[in-house]
Amino acid sequence: MTAEREAEVLVIGGGNAALCAAITAAEAGARVLLLECAPRHYRGGNSRHTRNIRCMHRAPTRVLTEAYPEDEYYEDLLKVTGGNTDEALARHVIRTSEPAIDWMSARGVRFQPSLGGTLHLSRTNAFFLGGGKALVNTYFHRAERLGVEVLYEAEAIDLALDAGRCSCVTVRQDARTFAVRARAVVVASGGFESNLAWLREAWGPAADNFLIRGTPYNMGRVLRALIDRGAQAIGDPTQCHAAAIDARAPKFDGGIVTRVDCVSLGIVVNREGVRFYDEGEDFWPQRDAIWGRLVAQQPGQIAWAIIDRKPIGRFMPPVFPGVRADSIAELAAALGLPVQAVVKTVQDYNRAVQPGHFDHAVLDGCRTRGLSPEKTHWALPIDSPPYYGYPLRPGITFTYLGVKVTPRAQVQLRDGGLAKNLYAAGEVMAGNILSKGYLAGIGMTIGTVYGRIAGEEAARHAAGARQAA
Amino acid sequence: MSAPSGDLHQEGARQMGICNSCRYCEGYCAVFPAMERRLAFERAELEYLANRCHGCNECYYACQYAPPHEFAISLPKMLGEVRAASWRSHAWPAPLARSFERGGLVAALALAFGLAAILALAAALGGGGASLLAARAGGDFYAVIPHGVMAGLFGAVGVFVLAALVAGLLSFWRASGEALAGFARAHALAGALKDALSLKYLDGNGAVGCTYPGERSSQARRWFHHLSFYGFLLCFAATVTGTVYHYGFGWVAPYGYASLPVLLGTAGGLGLIAGPAGLAWLKLRRDPATANPEQTGMDTAFLALLVLASLSGLALLAWRETAAMALLLCAHLGVVLALFLVLPCGRFVHGVYRFAALAKYALEQRRPGLDPGRE
Ligand SMILES: Cc1cc2nc3c(=O)[nH]c(=O)nc-3n(C[C@H](O)[C@H](O)[C@H](O)COP(=O)(O)OP(=O)(O)OC[C@H]3O[C@@H](n4cnc5c(N)ncnc54)[C@H](O)[C@@H]3O)c2cc1C
Ligand code: SF4
Ligand code: SF4
Numbered sequence: 048m049t050a051e052r053e054a055e056v057l058v059i060g061g062g063n064a065a066l067c068a069a070i071t072a073a074e075a076g077a078r079v080l081l082l083e084c085a086p087r088h089y090r091g092g093n094s095r096h097t098r099n100i101r102c103m104h105r106a107p108t109r110v111l112t113e114a115y116p117e118d119e120y121y122e123d124l125l126k127v128t129g130g131n132t133d134e135a136l137a138r139h140v141i142r143t144s145e146p147a148i149d150w151m152s153a154r155g156v157r158f159q160p161s162l163g164g165t166l167h168l169s170r171t172n173a174f175f176l177g178g179g180k181a182l183v184n185t186y187f188h189r190a191e192r193l194g195v196e197v198l199y200e201a202e203a204i205d206l207a208l209d210a211g212r213c214s215c216v217t218v219r220q221d222a223r224t225f226a227v228r229a230r231a232v233v234v235a236s237g238g239f240e241s242n243l244a245w246l247r248e249a250w251g252p253a254a255d256n257f258l259i260r261g262t263p264y265n266m267g268r269v270l271r272a273l274i275d276r277g278a279q280a281i282g283d284p285t286q287c288h289a290a291a292i293d294a295r296a297p298k299f300d301g302g303i304v305t306r307v308d309c310v311s312l313g314i315v316v317n318r319e320g321v322r323f324y325d326e327g328e329d330f331w332p333q334r335d336a337i338w339g340r341l342v343a344q345q346p347g348q349i350a351w352a353i354i355d356r357k358p359i360g361r362f363m364p365p366v367f368p369g370v371r372a373d374s375i376a377e378l379a380a381a382l383g384l385p386v387q388a389v390v391k392t393v394q395d396y397n398r399a400v401q402p403g404h405f406d407h408a409v410l411d412g413c414r415t416r417g418l419s420p421e422k423t424h425w426a427l428p429i430d431s432p433p434y435y436g437y438p439l440r441p442g443i444t445f446t447y448l449g450v451k452v453t454p455r456a457q458v459q460l461r462d463g464g465l466a467k468n469l470y471a472a473g474e475v476m477a478g479n480i481l482s483k484g485y486l487a488g489i490g491m492t493i494g495t496v497y498g499r500i501a502g503e504e505a506a507r508h509a510a511g512a513r514q515a516a
Numbered sequence: 517m518s519a520p521s522g523d524l525h526q527e528g529a530r531q532m533g534i535c536n537s538c539r540y541c542e543g544y545c546a547v548f549p550a551m552e553r554r555l556a557f558e559r560a561e562l563e564y565l566a567n568r569c570h571g572c573n574e575c576y577y578a579c580q581y582a583p584p585h586e587f588a589i590s591l592p593k594m595l596g597e598v599r600a601a602s603w604r605s606h607a608w609p610a611p612l613a614r615s616f617e618r619g620g621l622v623a624a625l626a627l628a629f630g631l632a633a634i635l636a637l638a639a640a641l642g643g644g645g646a647s648l649l650a651a652r653a654g655g656d657f658y659a660v661i662p663h664g665v666m667a668g669l670f671g672a673v674g675v676f677v678l679a680a681l682v683a684g685l686l687s688f689w690r691a692s693g694e695a696l697a698g699f700a701r702a703h704a705l706a707g708a709l710k711d712a713l714s715l716k717y718l719d720g721n722g723a724v725g726c727t728y729p730g731e732r733s734s735q736a737r738r739w740f741h742h743l744s745f746y747g748f749l750l751c752f753a754a755t756v757t758g759t760v761y762h763y764g765f766g767w768v769a770p771y772g773y774a775s776l777p778v779l780l781g782t783a784g785g786l787g788l789i790a791g792p793a794g795l796a797w798l799k800l801r802r803d804p805a806t807a808n809p810e811q812t813g814m815d816t817a818f819l820a821l822l823v824l825a826s827l828s829g830l831a832l833l834a835w836r837e838t839a840a841m842a843l844l845l846c847a848h849l850g851v852v853l854a855l856f857l858v859l860p861c862g863r864f865v866h867g868v869y870r871f872a873a874l875a876k877y878a879l880e881q882r883r884p885g886l887d888p889g890r891e
Pocket of ligand 1: 492
């Protein structure tokens with residue numbers, strides 16, 4: 048180790064949670080050092096890929112329609128997690144999400160005006176103008192104006208926990224390794240979704256076929272160090288948000304555009320040419336988070352969405368054009384699927400489609416009868432060429448394994464105690480709230496709320512230590 | 517999805533395809549709502565979208581796919597290139613447009629200088645040599661160049677410029693797939709006028725301005741553009757007032773320092789110095805990843821002529837009673853003539869094509885769009 052640095056508050060990470068913590072601590076008067084392991088251009092972790100935040104509100108606001116009360120938000124969370132959440136923490140996040148929008152606006156984040164319409168998320172979710180990278184840029188500018196010192200390409204690789212105190216964080220920048228001593232430390236370094244070896248450890252060889260939708264920099268090094276040094280882990284390493292995305296997407300960082308939104312308007316078959324799940328169970332935005340896992344359970348971790356001409360223009364245009372053919376048999380051949388099996392699947396499906404009035408804007412009455420599994424909405428016969436096929440792979444968004452925290456963001460230790468000057472925010476503690484399942488926009492809510500709490504607590508602790516010194 | 521390609525419109529289709537799947541930037545500007553009505557981006561669509569982009573760079577700094585990301589998205593650069601190509605391909609007459617493609621600044625300055633020299637020569641021959649350097653009490657321009665000659669010259673150039681602008685506009689309009697009659701639709705014109713006159717999209721979404729020339733929001737470009745735009749309008753108003761004075765009331769120039777044409781012209785001239793100079797200064801400091809170097813020459817030429825026209829006009833006003841007047845007058849008229857001649861093939865046309873793009877959107881909004889049933 049060649050050199051040492053000091054800071055009052057050290058923030059590890061450069062995404063939403065880290066920035067909220069750094070800004071809050073700096074506004075409270077602390078001298079803050081922030082470590083971002085990515086280069087400046089790729090700063091902002093997964094937060095740079097986001098577009099909205101889910102917020103409770105009792106009345107319509109500038110950016111949210113109608114009302115979204117605490118209990119409804121909590122019910123929604125219970126539904127997706129199967130009742131397995133830390134109620135105190137979850138309710139705390141939900142309640143504190145209400146003033147979050149004003150806090151964000153006051154620091155320069157801009158939102159899109161709320162849009163009407165039933166299909167829109169604008170009752171529950173506020174959309175960032177320009178998306179998450181614009182938000183991240185705004186926060187970095189704000190932090191720099193407040194005097195936060197930012198180090199890029201500076202990776203925290205280890206930390207020391209002595210009697211519950213984080214005495215030192217080891218950092219690597221370029222070829223140099225140095226120690227940072229801080230009065231308080233906030234860990235906001237995301238999950239371990241970019242760490243292919245760790246994913247393989249959790250999922251087995253199937254993980255080799257996963258694509259990572261966001262940043263390649265969330266290697267989980269600090270998470271691993273925390274657990275190794277005695278922090279209490281929470282969550283199952285295979286639990287994560289995973290969507291079914293286009294198999295032709297890049298291995299990392301493909302982001303939002305790699306999604307395939309026509310699943311609910313067609314059918315999905317696996318490598319054997321057989322359907323395996325109700326494609327029309329619910330609106331796609333409510334379902335996309337389970338399809339990653341569904342595809343991960345198929346042989347070879349791959350599947351294909353098949354549609355005919357009718358849905359074109361009724362779903363978000365995909366980045367990768369569908370493979371196109373004039374008959375189902377030709378399409379199956381072009382996709383490299385067993386032709387007879389696919390033809391039979393489509394024939395059986397077409398025969399099972401019941402008459403009904405198709406409307407992709409509501410849970411319509413178009414369904415199949417006599418299939419296993421059924422398709423329960425938006426079931427139209429697939430009979431109008433040209434036909435299109437889109438290959439699907441599991442796309443990992445972020446992992447839920449994290450460290451257990453108190454409602455004040457303090458890291459809990461395996462020995463039952465609390466870390467004295469160590470706080471966690473964002474993905475690295477999201478598992479306290481999300482045991483499984485996902486609610487669109489809650490990732491940013493957890494990061495914003497807990498980033499602020501961690502920043503406030505860290506600044507307070509640092510101020511106390513300053514006075515004592 | 518293919519790798520970035522050399523072909524401008526193929527590359528444009530690639531980038532717009534990614535944006536159309538993403539749409540994070542839809543709140544920034546007029547490009548995105550028009551993009552969302554489409555699934556394919558051929559040349560006509562790209563030219564239309566490009567002329568709705570005002571190069572504010574917001575979407576570049578907000579883009580998670582900006583280079584060095586492998587998707588390499590830079591709409592300000594790509595749309596800027598498509599836009600410049602669309603101006604070139606629709607400009608009339610084509611040879612004139614081509615002469616400004618390369619070395620725009622040098623060509624424009626040479627044109628201005630040449631015209632000024634011709635005027636000076638003509639005045640000298642007409643007035644008998646020595647009189648060119650004589651001071652004239654009251655600063656009588658028409659003693660140097662007779663009013664009839666001046667009015668005839670500018671009238672002819674004015675008609676040419678107008679014809680050229682209209683020709684370009686119509687060519688662009690037809691290529692965008694709209695019928696000629698569409699332009700005359702009341703709601704198209706009204707919608708376009710409203711958006712154009714309020715400079716709606718230059719406000720950068722409220723109070724913060726836009727990310728130009730760098731990543732931090734700034735109002736600078738908006739203010740410099742306002743100075744240029746209103747400066748231009750004021751100079752135009754000064755000319756119109758002068759014309760009304762001359763023909764309506766028989767009041768002949770030069771007018772007093774406190775007269776309306778001089779006040780309007782002075783205010784406009786100051787705007788046309790500060791505005792374009794500021795815009796050029798910002799342009800130099802802009803991120804190269806957002807810029808289209810091919811267009812820089814043409815833009816700089818136009819900005820330089822605007823500044824020169826104002827400077828020479830103000831100098832003429834200040835020294836109109838001295839021996840320098842005749843030469844200053846020739847220089848000023850030469851620059852203004854050159855400015856007019858490059859209007860149809862320079863940066864100025866952005867106003868014209870943008871107006872057409874706004875009118876097209878007003879028509880389009882009344883047609884049914886796509887419904888992707890999004891979040
Ligand atoms: C494509 C996509 C779209 C999404 N859309 C949404 C959405 O619309 N709404 C929503 O709520 N959620 C969304 N999410 C989830 C959301 O991104 C996360 O929940 C949220 O960004 C987590 O914020 P964070 O600050 O905890 O982590 P991140 O934003 O990932 O930040 C982690 C930071 O830590 C840095 N880091 C990691 N390790 C180290 C180390 N050892 N040393 C130093 N720095 C380190 C990283 O470089 C990064 O800057 C989306 C995710 C993806 C991938
Ligand atoms: S510029 Fe980038 S962020 Fe904006 S819509 Fe296009 S792809 Fe999305
Ligand atoms: S540069 Fe500005 S005007 Fe052009 S597309 Fe991007 S946001 Fe729109």
